[in-house]
Structure formats: structure tokens, C-alpha cells
Amino acid sequence: MSRLVITPAVVGRDAVLTLAGELDMGSETLFARAVREQIEAGRRRIVLDCADISFCDSRGFSALLEARQQARDADGALVLAAIPEQLQYLLTLFGAAKIFTIASTVEQARLLLAACAADSKAGPA
Numbered sequence: 001m002s003r004l005v006i007t008p009a010v011v012g013r014d015a016v017l018t019l020a021g022e023l024d025m026g027s028e029t030l031f032a033r034a035v036r037e038q039i040e041a042g043r044r045r046i047v048l049d050c051a052d053i054s055f056c057d058s059r060g061f062s063a064l065l066e067a068r069q070q071a072r073d074a075d076g077a078l079v080l081a082a083i084p085e086q087l088q089y090l091l092t093l094f095g096a097a098k099i100f101t102i103a104s105t106v107e108q109a110r111l112l113l114a115a116c117a118a119d120s121k122a123g124p125a
Contacts, residue, residue, distance in 0.1 A: 003027065006034045013117075014110050015043040020052035023060030031060075035067040035078075044076025045113040049106050051082035056090055068100060077101070077116050079109040 004027035007018040015038040023031060038046055048067070056064075064080070071078040079101045083091065091097050103109035 004030060006031065008034060008038065010043065011106075011110065013043075014045045014047055014113055015041075016047045016049055016106055016110075018049040018052070020054075022055040023053055023063060024055060024057045025059040028059050028063040031063050032066060032070075035070055039070055039074045039076065044071065044074055045110075045117065046071050046076065046078045047081050047103075047106055047109040047113065048078065049081050050087055051084060053084055053087050056087050061090060061094060061096070064100070065096075077113055079103050079112050081106045081109040 004019060004021040004023055007020070009016045009018070017034055017038070019031070021027070035046065046067070048064075068078045080091075081103045082105060083102060091100065091102075101109075101112055103112055
């Protein structure tokens with residue numbers, strides 16, 4: 001049984017997945033399925049609310065990377081929001097702060113996604 005609880009919500013044009021518990025080998029499949037379901041439903045802007053992640057190991061980190069790639073492959077974007085200290089440490093350790101878009105709140109993440117969408121519609125300068 002997974003020790004990760006994923007609560008999906010749709011807020012405007014954005015999918016917000018609230019994650020609570022442990023993101024690790026035991027939950028990576030559940031997590032990947034939740035992200036895939038959002039993309040298959042046509043939602044390309046995904047916010048991961050990480051405030052209640054209590055543990056993340058290298059498999060959980062790999063799952064985050066895969067989620068980011070799934071969103072990109074679907075011409076979408078993914079933003080991590082409300083990163084707890086333990087996860088921030090892991091992201092820093094792996095140099096992932098340069099890979100992921102990170103926001104301090106879900107609201108800020110949604111604003112970043114909206115700005116990205118507006119920039120992509122503007123076309124090349």
C-alpha cells in the first residue's frame with residue numbers, strides 16, 4: 001500500500017496535484033498514473049503542491065523528473081510548489097533547482113504557468 005496520498009483538483013486551466021506523504025519506490029507508479037491522467041484529460045499545466053511531502057528518495061526524485069518530461073512531451077509545463085525543507089535539500093543535492101520550475105506557493109506556480117502560456121503564444125521575438 002502506498003504511503004502517498006494524491007488529491008487532484010482543477011483550478012481554472014491548471015491541474016493541481018496535492019501530494020501528502022512519501023514519494024518513493026512504493027508510490028512512484030501511483031504518482032506517474034496521476035500525472036498521466038491529467039495529461040490524458042487535456043490538462044497541460046500541472047502544479048505539484050509538495051507542502052505535505054514528508055519523504056522523497058532517489059526513486060521519488062526520478063518520478064518527479066519523469067512527470068516533468070511527460071508534461072513537456074505533451075507541450076505542457078509542470079511547476080513544483082511549496083517545497084518542504086527535506087525535498088529542497090534533495091533538489092539542491094541533485095542540482096535539480098536548475099531543472100524544475102519552483103514556486104513558493106500554488107498561487108505563484110499558477111501565475112508562472114500562465115506567464116509561460118502567454119509567452120509561448122507570443123511566438124519568437
